[in-house]
Amino acid sequence: MNVLIIENETYLAQSIASKLADIGHDCHITSVIDLNLKNAYDVILISSSICGDHYEKFIRNNSDSIIIMMISYVSDDTVSKPIKAGAKDYILKPFMIDELIRKIEHYREYKETLYKINFYRSYFNFIEKELNTPTPFQYHPPFVIKSNSQRSADIYAMKYAKEKNIQFEFFSIKEDRYKNFLKNNTSKNTLAYITNLEELKKQDRKDFLDSITKYPVIASIITTDKIIFPQIVDISNIPNNHEIGAEILSVKEYEKAIITKFEGRYPDIELAKKLGMSRKSLWEKRKKYGISRKK
Known part of the structure:
Protein backbone atom coordinates (compact mmCIF):
# COMPACT_ATOMS: atom_id res chain seq x y z
CA MET A 1 0.00 0.00 0.00
CA TYR A 120 -21.94 -9.28 -3.53
CA ARG A 121 -24.87 -7.18 -2.35
CA SER A 122 -24.87 -5.35 -5.67
CA TYR A 123 -24.73 -8.66 -7.54
CA PHE A 124 -27.59 -10.12 -5.52
CA ASN A 125 -29.75 -7.02 -5.97
CA PHE A 126 -29.13 -7.34 -9.70
CA ILE A 127 -30.10 -11.00 -10.08
CA GLU A 128 -33.04 -10.96 -7.66
CA LYS A 129 -34.86 -8.63 -10.05
CA GLU A 130 -35.10 -11.62 -12.41
CA LEU A 131 -37.42 -13.43 -10.00
CA ASN A 132 -40.90 -12.38 -8.98
CA THR A 133 -40.42 -13.67 -5.44
CA PRO A 134 -43.64 -14.20 -3.49
CA THR A 135 -43.81 -12.09 -0.35
CA PRO A 136 -44.37 -11.89 2.52
CA PHE A 137 -42.45 -15.04 3.40
CA GLN A 138 -45.03 -17.29 5.02
CA TYR A 139 -42.92 -20.08 6.46
CA HIS A 140 -40.20 -20.69 9.03
CA PRO A 141 -37.70 -23.52 8.41
CA PRO A 142 -37.95 -26.32 7.67
CA PHE A 143 -39.50 -25.75 4.26
CA VAL A 144 -38.90 -26.85 0.68
CA ILE A 145 -38.49 -24.55 -2.31
CA LYS A 146 -39.91 -26.16 -5.44
CA SER A 147 -38.70 -24.45 -8.62
CA ASN A 148 -37.95 -25.03 -12.29
CA SER A 149 -34.38 -23.70 -12.05
CA GLN A 150 -31.64 -23.78 -9.43
CA ARG A 151 -30.98 -20.09 -9.94
CA SER A 152 -34.55 -19.22 -9.00
CA ALA A 153 -34.48 -21.40 -5.89
CA ASP A 154 -31.18 -19.86 -4.80
CA ILE A 155 -32.49 -16.33 -5.29
CA TYR A 156 -35.55 -17.12 -3.18
CA ALA A 157 -33.41 -18.63 -0.40
CA MET A 158 -31.00 -15.70 -0.38
CA LYS A 159 -33.82 -13.16 -0.40
CA TYR A 160 -35.38 -15.01 2.53
CA ALA A 161 -32.07 -14.82 4.42
CA LYS A 162 -31.76 -11.12 3.62
CA GLU A 163 -35.32 -10.38 4.69
CA LYS A 164 -35.00 -12.32 7.95
CA ASN A 165 -31.44 -11.10 8.61
CA ILE A 166 -30.14 -14.63 9.02
CA GLN A 167 -27.30 -16.73 7.64
CA PHE A 168 -27.12 -20.38 6.69
CA GLU A 169 -24.61 -23.00 5.69
CA PHE A 170 -24.68 -24.28 2.10
CA PHE A 171 -24.86 -27.97 1.24
CA SER A 172 -25.53 -30.08 -1.84
CA ILE A 173 -27.31 -33.39 -1.57
CA LYS A 174 -24.61 -34.72 -3.93
CA GLU A 175 -22.12 -34.53 -1.06
CA ASP A 176 -22.22 -36.17 2.36
CA ARG A 177 -21.40 -33.03 4.36
CA TYR A 178 -25.07 -32.36 5.07
CA LYS A 179 -25.29 -35.68 6.96
CA ASN A 180 -22.64 -34.53 9.43
CA PHE A 181 -24.50 -31.25 9.79
CA LEU A 182 -27.75 -32.97 10.71
CA LYS A 183 -25.94 -35.36 13.02
CA ASN A 184 -23.90 -32.74 14.86
CA ASN A 185 -26.37 -29.85 14.93
CA THR A 186 -27.83 -30.99 18.22
CA SER A 187 -28.70 -27.46 19.33
CA LYS A 188 -30.53 -26.94 16.03
CA ASN A 189 -29.56 -23.28 16.03
CA THR A 190 -27.64 -23.29 12.73
CA LEU A 191 -29.70 -22.96 9.57
CA ALA A 192 -28.83 -25.02 6.48
CA TYR A 193 -29.68 -24.58 2.81
CA ILE A 194 -29.55 -27.95 1.02
CA THR A 195 -29.86 -28.10 -2.77
CA ASN A 196 -30.24 -30.70 -5.53
CA LEU A 197 -32.92 -32.87 -3.96
CA GLU A 198 -33.90 -33.82 -7.52
CA GLU A 199 -30.76 -35.97 -7.61
CA LEU A 200 -32.36 -38.40 -5.15
CA LYS A 201 -34.57 -41.29 -6.14
CA LYS A 202 -38.14 -41.05 -4.89
CA GLN A 203 -37.77 -43.25 -1.81
CA ASP A 204 -34.44 -41.65 -0.85
CA ARG A 205 -36.03 -38.24 -1.28
CA LYS A 206 -38.95 -39.21 0.94
CA ASP A 207 -36.57 -40.51 3.60
CA PHE A 208 -34.54 -37.31 3.45
CA LEU A 209 -37.59 -35.06 3.74
CA ASP A 210 -38.82 -37.09 6.69
CA SER A 211 -35.41 -36.67 8.37
CA ILE A 212 -35.36 -32.86 8.21
CA THR A 213 -38.78 -32.12 9.66
CA LYS A 214 -37.25 -31.29 13.03
CA TYR A 215 -34.24 -29.35 11.75
CA PRO A 216 -33.84 -25.70 10.66
CA VAL A 217 -33.38 -26.60 7.00
CA ILE A 218 -34.33 -24.94 3.73
CA ALA A 219 -34.19 -27.45 0.89
CA SER A 220 -34.57 -26.85 -2.84
CA ILE A 221 -35.72 -29.19 -5.57
CA ILE A 222 -35.98 -28.64 -9.31
CA THR A 223 -38.97 -30.67 -10.40
CA THR A 224 -42.55 -30.67 -11.63
CA ASP A 225 -43.37 -33.72 -9.53
CA LYS A 226 -45.67 -33.56 -6.55
CA ILE A 227 -43.70 -33.11 -3.33
CA ILE A 228 -45.07 -34.10 0.06
CA PHE A 229 -43.81 -31.94 2.91
CA PRO A 230 -45.55 -29.82 5.57
CA GLN A 231 -44.30 -26.52 4.12
CA ILE A 232 -43.59 -26.04 0.41
CA VAL A 233 -42.86 -22.80 -1.42
CA ASP A 234 -43.82 -23.53 -5.02
CA ILE A 235 -42.28 -20.98 -7.40
CA SER A 236 -42.12 -23.35 -10.36
CA ASN A 237 -44.96 -21.60 -12.19
CA ILE A 238 -43.94 -18.00 -11.54
CA PRO A 239 -43.19 -16.17 -14.81
CA ASN A 240 -39.63 -15.10 -15.62
CA ASN A 241 -37.88 -17.42 -13.20
CA HIS A 242 -35.98 -19.38 -15.85
CA GLU A 243 -32.20 -19.65 -15.82
CA ILE A 244 -30.63 -16.27 -16.56
CA GLY A 245 -28.67 -16.24 -19.79
CA ALA A 246 -29.11 -19.96 -20.40
CA GLU A 247 -27.82 -21.20 -23.74
CA ILE A 248 -30.43 -22.27 -26.30
CA LEU A 249 -29.90 -25.92 -27.26
CA SER A 250 -31.02 -27.76 -30.34
CA VAL A 251 -33.76 -30.36 -29.86
CA LYS A 252 -31.20 -33.19 -30.16
CA GLU A 253 -28.82 -31.53 -27.68
CA TYR A 254 -31.71 -30.95 -25.29
CA GLU A 255 -32.79 -34.60 -25.52
CA LYS A 256 -29.27 -35.78 -24.82
CA ALA A 257 -28.83 -33.40 -21.87
CA ILE A 258 -32.17 -34.33 -20.28
CA ILE A 259 -31.68 -38.08 -20.68
CA THR A 260 -28.18 -37.86 -19.24
CA LYS A 261 -29.31 -35.81 -16.27
CA PHE A 262 -32.48 -37.68 -15.33
CA GLU A 263 -32.02 -41.28 -16.44
CA GLY A 264 -30.55 -42.36 -13.11
CA ARG A 265 -33.39 -40.72 -11.24
CA TYR A 266 -36.43 -42.25 -12.95
CA PRO A 267 -37.26 -45.73 -14.25
CA ASP A 268 -37.26 -45.94 -18.04
CA ILE A 269 -41.04 -46.09 -18.26
CA GLU A 270 -41.48 -42.92 -16.19
CA LEU A 271 -38.66 -41.01 -17.92
CA ALA A 272 -40.00 -41.93 -21.35
CA LYS A 273 -43.47 -40.75 -20.30
CA LYS A 274 -42.10 -37.41 -19.10
CA LEU A 275 -40.24 -36.98 -22.40
CA GLY A 276 -43.38 -37.86 -24.38
CA MET A 277 -41.94 -40.93 -26.08
CA SER A 278 -42.08 -44.70 -25.87
CA ARG A 279 -39.67 -46.77 -23.82
CA LYS A 280 -38.30 -48.18 -27.08
CA SER A 281 -37.64 -44.67 -28.42
CA LEU A 282 -35.83 -43.80 -25.20
CA TRP A 283 -33.66 -46.90 -25.58
CA GLU A 284 -32.87 -45.98 -29.20
CA LYS A 285 -31.94 -42.41 -28.31
CA ARG A 286 -29.71 -43.59 -25.46
CA LYS A 287 -27.92 -45.86 -27.93
CA LYS A 288 -27.74 -43.07 -30.54
CA TYR A 289 -26.20 -40.58 -28.10
CA GLY A 290 -23.86 -43.14 -26.50
CA ILE A 291 -25.43 -42.77 -23.05
CA SER A 292 -24.80 -45.63 -20.68
CA ARG A 293 -27.72 -46.57 -18.43
CA LYS A 294 -27.06 -45.57 -14.82
CA LYS A 295 -27.86 -48.12 -12.14
Whole structure:
Protein backbone atom coordinates (compact mmCIF):
# COMPACT_ATOMS: atom_id res chain seq x y z
CA MET A 1 0.00 0.00 0.00
CA ASN A 2 1.01 3.62 -0.50
CA VAL A 3 1.48 5.29 2.88
CA LEU A 4 1.84 9.01 3.56
CA ILE A 5 3.44 9.92 6.89
CA ILE A 6 2.82 13.53 7.97
CA GLU A 7 5.17 14.00 10.91
CA ASN A 8 7.70 16.66 11.96
CA GLU A 9 9.61 14.33 14.28
CA THR A 10 12.09 13.04 11.71
CA TYR A 11 13.32 10.05 13.71
CA LEU A 12 9.78 8.81 14.38
CA ALA A 13 8.73 9.28 10.76
CA GLN A 14 11.78 7.39 9.48
CA SER A 15 11.29 4.59 12.01
CA ILE A 16 7.68 4.13 10.90
CA ALA A 17 8.64 4.24 7.22
CA SER A 18 11.44 1.72 7.71
CA LYS A 19 9.21 -0.78 9.51
CA LEU A 20 6.40 -0.42 6.98
CA ALA A 21 8.83 -0.76 4.07
CA ASP A 22 10.08 -4.03 5.55
CA ILE A 23 6.63 -5.54 5.15
CA GLY A 24 6.13 -4.26 1.61
CA HIS A 25 4.55 -0.83 1.92
CA ASP A 26 5.67 2.20 -0.11
CA CYS A 27 6.12 5.16 2.26
CA HIS A 28 6.39 8.91 1.73
CA ILE A 29 7.32 11.39 4.48
CA THR A 30 6.37 15.04 4.75
CA SER A 31 5.95 17.66 7.46
CA VAL A 32 3.38 19.72 5.58
CA ILE A 33 -0.32 19.10 4.97
CA ASP A 34 -1.17 19.56 1.29
CA LEU A 35 -4.77 20.74 1.11
CA ASN A 36 -4.90 19.93 -2.62
CA LEU A 37 -4.23 16.24 -2.00
CA LYS A 38 -7.25 14.02 -2.66
CA ASN A 39 -7.29 10.26 -2.09
CA ALA A 40 -3.79 9.71 -3.50
CA TYR A 41 -2.72 7.33 -0.70
CA ASP A 42 -4.10 4.12 0.77
CA VAL A 43 -3.00 5.10 4.28
CA ILE A 44 -2.29 8.53 5.82
CA LEU A 45 -0.66 8.86 9.23
CA ILE A 46 -1.04 12.39 10.63
CA SER A 47 0.73 13.87 13.62
CA SER A 48 -1.66 16.10 15.55
CA SER A 49 1.20 18.48 16.32
CA ILE A 50 1.24 19.77 12.73
CA CYS A 51 -2.44 19.62 11.88
CA GLY A 52 -2.98 23.36 11.74
CA ASP A 53 -6.33 24.98 11.19
CA HIS A 54 -7.43 23.10 8.09
CA TYR A 55 -6.83 19.46 8.99
CA GLU A 56 -10.56 18.63 8.98
CA LYS A 57 -10.84 19.73 5.36
CA PHE A 58 -7.77 17.66 4.51
CA ILE A 59 -9.32 14.59 6.17
CA ARG A 60 -12.62 15.04 4.34
CA ASN A 61 -10.77 15.40 1.03
CA ASN A 62 -9.05 12.06 1.67
CA SER A 63 -11.99 10.14 3.08
CA ASP A 64 -11.20 7.08 0.93
CA SER A 65 -7.84 6.69 2.69
CA ILE A 66 -7.22 4.96 5.99
CA ILE A 67 -6.37 7.95 8.19
CA ILE A 68 -4.87 7.38 11.63
CA MET A 69 -4.05 10.27 13.94
CA MET A 70 -0.77 10.13 15.89
CA ILE A 71 -1.44 12.18 19.01
CA SER A 72 0.32 13.23 22.23
CA TYR A 73 -2.88 13.67 24.26
CA VAL A 74 -6.60 12.99 23.90
CA SER A 75 -8.95 15.94 23.29
CA ASP A 76 -11.74 17.03 20.98
CA ASP A 77 -9.23 18.57 18.60
CA THR A 78 -6.92 15.53 18.46
CA VAL A 79 -9.52 12.74 18.45
CA SER A 80 -13.22 13.67 18.31
CA LYS A 81 -13.11 16.21 15.49
CA PRO A 82 -10.72 14.24 13.22
CA ILE A 83 -12.80 11.05 13.58
CA LYS A 84 -15.98 13.00 12.92
CA ALA A 85 -14.33 14.39 9.77
CA GLY A 86 -13.47 10.89 8.56
CA ALA A 87 -10.30 9.67 10.31
CA LYS A 88 -10.50 5.98 11.19
CA ASP A 89 -8.57 5.85 14.46
CA TYR A 90 -5.84 7.35 16.61
CA ILE A 91 -2.74 6.12 18.42
CA LEU A 92 -1.24 7.77 21.49
CA LYS A 93 2.45 8.71 21.51
CA PRO A 94 4.75 7.15 22.46
CA PHE A 95 3.60 3.93 20.77
CA MET A 96 4.97 0.63 19.57
CA ILE A 97 5.21 0.65 15.78
CA ASP A 98 3.87 -2.92 15.77
CA GLU A 99 0.67 -1.59 17.32
CA LEU A 100 0.40 1.01 14.57
CA ILE A 101 0.89 -1.71 11.97
CA ARG A 102 -1.83 -3.78 13.65
CA LYS A 103 -4.25 -0.87 13.31
CA ILE A 104 -3.34 -0.34 9.66
CA GLU A 105 -3.86 -4.03 8.87
CA HIS A 106 -7.14 -4.07 10.76
CA TYR A 107 -8.60 -1.20 8.73
CA ARG A 108 -7.16 -2.56 5.48
CA GLU A 109 -8.92 -5.88 6.07
CA TYR A 110 -12.09 -4.07 7.10
CA LYS A 111 -12.02 -1.97 3.93
CA GLU A 112 -11.50 -5.03 1.74
CA THR A 113 -14.29 -6.89 3.51
CA LEU A 114 -16.66 -3.96 3.11
CA TYR A 115 -15.80 -3.79 -0.60
CA LYS A 116 -16.56 -7.48 -1.05
CA ILE A 117 -19.84 -7.19 0.85
CA ASN A 118 -20.93 -4.27 -1.32
CA PHE A 119 -19.92 -6.17 -4.45
CA TYR A 120 -21.94 -9.28 -3.53
CA ARG A 121 -24.87 -7.18 -2.35
CA SER A 122 -24.87 -5.35 -5.67
CA TYR A 123 -24.73 -8.66 -7.54
CA PHE A 124 -27.59 -10.12 -5.52
CA ASN A 125 -29.75 -7.02 -5.97
CA PHE A 126 -29.13 -7.34 -9.70
CA ILE A 127 -30.10 -11.00 -10.08
CA GLU A 128 -33.04 -10.96 -7.66
CA LYS A 129 -34.86 -8.63 -10.05
CA GLU A 130 -35.10 -11.62 -12.41
CA LEU A 131 -37.42 -13.43 -10.00
CA ASN A 132 -40.90 -12.38 -8.98
CA THR A 133 -40.42 -13.67 -5.44
CA PRO A 134 -43.64 -14.20 -3.49
CA THR A 135 -43.81 -12.09 -0.35
CA PRO A 136 -44.37 -11.89 2.52
CA PHE A 137 -42.45 -15.04 3.40
CA GLN A 138 -45.03 -17.29 5.02
CA TYR A 139 -42.92 -20.08 6.46
CA HIS A 140 -40.20 -20.69 9.03
CA PRO A 141 -37.70 -23.52 8.41
CA PRO A 142 -37.95 -26.32 7.67
CA PHE A 143 -39.50 -25.75 4.26
CA VAL A 144 -38.90 -26.85 0.68
CA ILE A 145 -38.49 -24.55 -2.31
CA LYS A 146 -39.91 -26.16 -5.44
CA SER A 147 -38.70 -24.45 -8.62
CA ASN A 148 -37.95 -25.03 -12.29
CA SER A 149 -34.38 -23.70 -12.05
CA GLN A 150 -31.64 -23.78 -9.43
CA ARG A 151 -30.98 -20.09 -9.94
CA SER A 152 -34.55 -19.22 -9.00
CA ALA A 153 -34.48 -21.40 -5.89
CA ASP A 154 -31.18 -19.86 -4.80
CA ILE A 155 -32.49 -16.33 -5.29
CA TYR A 156 -35.55 -17.12 -3.18
CA ALA A 157 -33.41 -18.63 -0.40
CA MET A 158 -31.00 -15.70 -0.38
CA LYS A 159 -33.82 -13.16 -0.40
CA TYR A 160 -35.38 -15.01 2.53
CA ALA A 161 -32.07 -14.82 4.42
CA LYS A 162 -31.76 -11.12 3.62
CA GLU A 163 -35.32 -10.38 4.69
CA LYS A 164 -35.00 -12.32 7.95
CA ASN A 165 -31.44 -11.10 8.61
CA ILE A 166 -30.14 -14.63 9.02
CA GLN A 167 -27.30 -16.73 7.64
CA PHE A 168 -27.12 -20.38 6.69
CA GLU A 169 -24.61 -23.00 5.69
CA PHE A 170 -24.68 -24.28 2.10
CA PHE A 171 -24.86 -27.97 1.24
CA SER A 172 -25.53 -30.08 -1.84
CA ILE A 173 -27.31 -33.39 -1.57
CA LYS A 174 -24.61 -34.72 -3.93
CA GLU A 175 -22.12 -34.53 -1.06
CA ASP A 176 -22.22 -36.17 2.36
CA ARG A 177 -21.40 -33.03 4.36
CA TYR A 178 -25.07 -32.36 5.07
CA LYS A 179 -25.29 -35.68 6.96
CA ASN A 180 -22.64 -34.53 9.43
CA PHE A 181 -24.50 -31.25 9.79
CA LEU A 182 -27.75 -32.97 10.71
CA LYS A 183 -25.94 -35.36 13.02
CA ASN A 184 -23.90 -32.74 14.86
CA ASN A 185 -26.37 -29.85 14.93
CA THR A 186 -27.83 -30.99 18.22
CA SER A 187 -28.70 -27.46 19.33
CA LYS A 188 -30.53 -26.94 16.03
CA ASN A 189 -29.56 -23.28 16.03
CA THR A 190 -27.64 -23.29 12.73
CA LEU A 191 -29.70 -22.96 9.57
CA ALA A 192 -28.83 -25.02 6.48
CA TYR A 193 -29.68 -24.58 2.81
CA ILE A 194 -29.55 -27.95 1.02
CA THR A 195 -29.86 -28.10 -2.77
CA ASN A 196 -30.24 -30.70 -5.53
CA LEU A 197 -32.92 -32.87 -3.96
CA GLU A 198 -33.90 -33.82 -7.52
CA GLU A 199 -30.76 -35.97 -7.61
CA LEU A 200 -32.36 -38.40 -5.15
CA LYS A 201 -34.57 -41.29 -6.14
CA LYS A 202 -38.14 -41.05 -4.89
CA GLN A 203 -37.77 -43.25 -1.81
CA ASP A 204 -34.44 -41.65 -0.85
CA ARG A 205 -36.03 -38.24 -1.28
CA LYS A 206 -38.95 -39.21 0.94
CA ASP A 207 -36.57 -40.51 3.60
CA PHE A 208 -34.54 -37.31 3.45
CA LEU A 209 -37.59 -35.06 3.74
CA ASP A 210 -38.82 -37.09 6.69
CA SER A 211 -35.41 -36.67 8.37
CA ILE A 212 -35.36 -32.86 8.21
CA THR A 213 -38.78 -32.12 9.66
CA LYS A 214 -37.25 -31.29 13.03
CA TYR A 215 -34.24 -29.35 11.75
CA PRO A 216 -33.84 -25.70 10.66
CA VAL A 217 -33.38 -26.60 7.00
CA ILE A 218 -34.33 -24.94 3.73
CA ALA A 219 -34.19 -27.45 0.89
CA SER A 220 -34.57 -26.85 -2.84
CA ILE A 221 -35.72 -29.19 -5.57
CA ILE A 222 -35.98 -28.64 -9.31
CA THR A 223 -38.97 -30.67 -10.40
CA THR A 224 -42.55 -30.67 -11.63
CA ASP A 225 -43.37 -33.72 -9.53
CA LYS A 226 -45.67 -33.56 -6.55
CA ILE A 227 -43.70 -33.11 -3.33
CA ILE A 228 -45.07 -34.10 0.06
CA PHE A 229 -43.81 -31.94 2.91
CA PRO A 230 -45.55 -29.82 5.57
CA GLN A 231 -44.30 -26.52 4.12
CA ILE A 232 -43.59 -26.04 0.41
CA VAL A 233 -42.86 -22.80 -1.42
CA ASP A 234 -43.82 -23.53 -5.02
CA ILE A 235 -42.28 -20.98 -7.40
CA SER A 236 -42.12 -23.35 -10.36
CA ASN A 237 -44.96 -21.60 -12.19
CA ILE A 238 -43.94 -18.00 -11.54
CA PRO A 239 -43.19 -16.17 -14.81
CA ASN A 240 -39.63 -15.10 -15.62
CA ASN A 241 -37.88 -17.42 -13.20
CA HIS A 242 -35.98 -19.38 -15.85
CA GLU A 243 -32.20 -19.65 -15.82
CA ILE A 244 -30.63 -16.27 -16.56
CA GLY A 245 -28.67 -16.24 -19.79
CA ALA A 246 -29.11 -19.96 -20.40
CA GLU A 247 -27.82 -21.20 -23.74
CA ILE A 248 -30.43 -22.27 -26.30
CA LEU A 249 -29.90 -25.92 -27.26
CA SER A 250 -31.02 -27.76 -30.34
CA VAL A 251 -33.76 -30.36 -29.86
CA LYS A 252 -31.20 -33.19 -30.16
CA GLU A 253 -28.82 -31.53 -27.68
CA TYR A 254 -31.71 -30.95 -25.29
CA GLU A 255 -32.79 -34.60 -25.52
CA LYS A 256 -29.27 -35.78 -24.82
CA ALA A 257 -28.83 -33.40 -21.87
CA ILE A 258 -32.17 -34.33 -20.28
CA ILE A 259 -31.68 -38.08 -20.68
CA THR A 260 -28.18 -37.86 -19.24
CA LYS A 261 -29.31 -35.81 -16.27
CA PHE A 262 -32.48 -37.68 -15.33
CA GLU A 263 -32.02 -41.28 -16.44
CA GLY A 264 -30.55 -42.36 -13.11
CA ARG A 265 -33.39 -40.72 -11.24
CA TYR A 266 -36.43 -42.25 -12.95
CA PRO A 267 -37.26 -45.73 -14.25
CA ASP A 268 -37.26 -45.94 -18.04
CA ILE A 269 -41.04 -46.09 -18.26
CA GLU A 270 -41.48 -42.92 -16.19
CA LEU A 271 -38.66 -41.01 -17.92
CA ALA A 272 -40.00 -41.93 -21.35
CA LYS A 273 -43.47 -40.75 -20.30
CA LYS A 274 -42.10 -37.41 -19.10
CA LEU A 275 -40.24 -36.98 -22.40
CA GLY A 276 -43.38 -37.86 -24.38
CA MET A 277 -41.94 -40.93 -26.08
CA SER A 278 -42.08 -44.70 -25.87
CA ARG A 279 -39.67 -46.77 -23.82
CA LYS A 280 -38.30 -48.18 -27.08
CA SER A 281 -37.64 -44.67 -28.42
CA LEU A 282 -35.83 -43.80 -25.20
CA TRP A 283 -33.66 -46.90 -25.58
CA GLU A 284 -32.87 -45.98 -29.20
CA LYS A 285 -31.94 -42.41 -28.31
CA ARG A 286 -29.71 -43.59 -25.46
CA LYS A 287 -27.92 -45.86 -27.93
CA LYS A 288 -27.74 -43.07 -30.54
CA TYR A 289 -26.20 -40.58 -28.10
CA GLY A 290 -23.86 -43.14 -26.50
CA ILE A 291 -25.43 -42.77 -23.05
CA SER A 292 -24.80 -45.63 -20.68
CA ARG A 293 -27.72 -46.57 -18.43
CA LYS A 294 -27.06 -45.57 -14.82
CA LYS A 295 -27.86 -48.12 -12.14
